[in-house]
Amino acid sequence: MIRSATNRPRRNISPYLFLAPALIMMGIFLFYPIVSVFSMSFTNYNLASKNDFIGVENFQNLLALDIRPRVEGQTIRQTIPTGYQQIAQVDLLGRRYVISGRDPDFWRALRNSFFYLLATPVLIVLAIIVAVLVNRPLRGIGFFRAGYYIPAITSVVAIGLMWRTLYQQDGLINQFLTLIGLQPVGWLTEPGMTLLSAMIVTIWRGVGYYAVIFLAGLQGIPLELYEAAAIDGANRWQQHWNITLPGLRPSILFVAVVSSISALRAFDEVYVVAGKSGGVLNSARTVILYIYNQFDARLIGYAAAISVVFFVITVALSIINLRFGDRRTSGSEQ
Amino acid sequence: MFLRKLILSVTLMLALILTAGASGSAQAQGGTPTPTLPPAPEICSADQKVIADVEAGATVSFWTLSLSPTFDSYLADVFARFEKTYGVKVNWTDVPFGEAQTRYRNALAAGNAPDVINLSGGWVPEFAEAGQILSMDQNVPEAVRKDYFEGAYTGYNVNGESYQVPWYLSIQFMMVNKQILTDAGLSEKDIPKNFEELAKVSRTVKEKTKRYGFAPNLLEGDTFLKLLAGEGVPILKDGKAAFNTPEGAAVLQYYVDLVKEDVIPKDITTLEHRKMLDRFSAGEMAFVFTGPQLARLINENNPATYKNLLLAPLPVGKAGGVDLGVMSLVVTKATKTPKAAVALATFVTNSCNMVLFSKIVPIYPSSAGALKDPFFQKNGEKVEESARVPAAQSLPTAKVLVPTLPQAEKFKEEVNKAVANALLGQATAQDALDEAVDVINTAIGK
Secondary structure (H helix, E strand, O other), rough: HHHHHHHHHHHHHHHHHHEEEHHHHHHHHHHHHHHHHHHOEEOOOOOOOOOOOOOHHHHHHHHHHEEOOOOOOHHHHHHHHOEEEEEEEEEEEEEEEEEEEHHHHHHHHHHHHHHHHHHHHHHHHHHHHHHHHHOOOOOHHHHHHHHHHHHHHOOHHHHHHHHHHHHHOOOHHHHHHHHHOOOOOOOOOOOOOOOHHHHHHHHHHHHHHHHHHHHHHHHHOOHHHHHHHHHOOOHHHHHHHHHHHHHHHHHHHHHHHHHHHHOOOOOOOHHHHHOOOOOHHHHOOOOHHHHHHHHHHOHHHHHHHHHHHHHHHHHHHHHHHHHHHHHHHHHHHO | OHHHHHHHHHHHHHHHHHHHHHHHHHHHHOOOOOOOOOOOOOOHOOOOOOOOOOOOOEEEEEEEOOOOOOOHHHHHHHHHHHHHHOEEEEEEEEHHHHHHHHHHHHHHOOOOOOEEEEEEHHHHHHHHHHEEOOOOHHOOHHHHHHOOOOHHHHHOOOOOOOOOOEEEEEOOOEEEEEHHHHHHOHHHHOOOOEHHHHHHHHHHHHHOOEOOOOOOOOOOOHHHHHHHOOOOOOOOOOOOOOOOOOOHHHHHHHHHHHOOOOOOHHHHHOOHHHHHHHHHOOEEEEEEEOOOHHHHHHHHHHHHHHHHHEEOOOOOOOOOOEEEEEEEEEEEEOOOOHHHHHHHHHHHHHHHHHHHHHHHOOOOEHHHHHHHHHHHOOHHHHHHHHOOHHHHHHHHHEEEEOOOOOOHHHHHHHHHHHHHHHOOOOOOOOHHHHHHHHHHHHOOOO
């Protein structure tokens, strides 16, 4: 006993040796950059002349918000403090309030990133529908399964260029809309539409990928359950509600988590469809794109500060997501 | 099982082809054949040393902006003669336009930039302000400096000093699609000479042909600032943004009205220069403002439009004056061989080499010496060469209309935001410009 106890530390070295190559690589290319983002966020580093510690100034500039009531007879400019720009006006309890911030672009980007989350439920519903449709033993069904999956493996640049062409003022989509007597839509030219246009591409691109996950889930549901239900007199719809959907619950949870994380990280579709700073009036700019834009302008310290803030937000969201998911799974076990 | 495998492999192949197709077409654009070099003009008879005490046996690294492969043989010839003259070798790299600005910034910041860089004039102040490039006033002999056109040499001055030598120049023209004019019942006499006429003619074109008169790329770079300057609106006053005058608002209102009437298309809010040119090539609009050197692209896109092409002077604003596009050469401060680097910059931009360059592609030289060449005394046969004489004559007095801007990127971004807000009807022209001026002046802290 005593000998083995003294031997224990030496024996434990070997797993670490095996892990070492990967750990060293991850340390250099993953953990070190993550840590340095935190330290950079307290500097005004710009790759060139400046790299001074400036405390929390970046965070102050980023997060400074001001809310005050709109005063009759005053212009917006007179209402908001100097150095601030208007973000929005809201009506609350019969009064009109002006919200302003030092970096309104950040708040708009944040709003856009959260708006992007709305793609998640749409994706889940569509992917389930597609999965159920292609989960039939039809002739040539493999063709359709592959067809839906093509967008997931196609280069996002090719997809972006294709959609940009479709979205043009005189593009195929608008020509079709005109043909059926509707007004053409400014997909990429109306500030209210650009984000939606990018989201449509995300959804189009993601449906096939998530459908494959649901398809795997569907094939894990025992057929006997359907047979038993049919014997009990359940119709197709009832079978769908009471067998298919509960059976898919783990897949749904997985897809919800994965797709909402990737929605918050939305970058490539927006970049290729709307442009590198988010299209007209930066209307489709998400937080990640905003970080990229700051980086592009060599405001590295500031970009790092946004990354830190966004990191905190995503971690908080993930915790909520997991708690919520835990409750749901344990609920299904009872 | 076999069917499934077959489908899978076909799918994968399709995806590969799709992606390969996208990258392949991008490469094809660069593949224009290298033109043969014209015979050397008289001024080239003896290549002269203008910089003294050049570091012997040095190698100078040089980055150019989107010139390869079209001008490979031209540049190789220039570098060979440079080596013969100064005994200095050139290590040349060409940088594609799209990634250039970022790459230059990073290289200069990281201290691994080449000795000489070719960049768009508008990028010069940023690097000069950051102290990353050498003052040409202090490093180029006066006799050499004096030969450059003043407007081109001083156009991007920072604190009264020039940090660049001008290389080739471009002057914008209005390209006209004659066929659309004819379809609208108009003739060459009706080609607009100022902006009022441009609006009037465009309305007629829209009414008669359902096509657009023009579609300016208002939100790209400093397009709108140029238009303001052309109308005599002050961009800066005592170092502060000051373009929100009633005249400035009127310039913006002009475009707001035309968009509202659908005389120019709504989607100009996202229009880029290249796309503007594509639309013109496709015969979708009557006029486009661009450099004559790009007539080549129109011919590649659509020979039918090229056949109907006419070159006319740009409509003139109230201030008059021709705006210069300048390609600059700068020498980085970190260079170990400053004399050799300056020697290369002055050699590439000397009259001989610029005349040679102008003969291969319709750009203009930046020195008075080059203009004396007989080549600039008569127009060429191709449409893009048809304005060589008037363009050459305008060079000595042409200016860079937009002054050096404080915090240039932020400045332009806010201006373009204001233009977009006004065009989309989210603010009046005056309010939009007021807001932009306010934000810019807060940012520059004045």
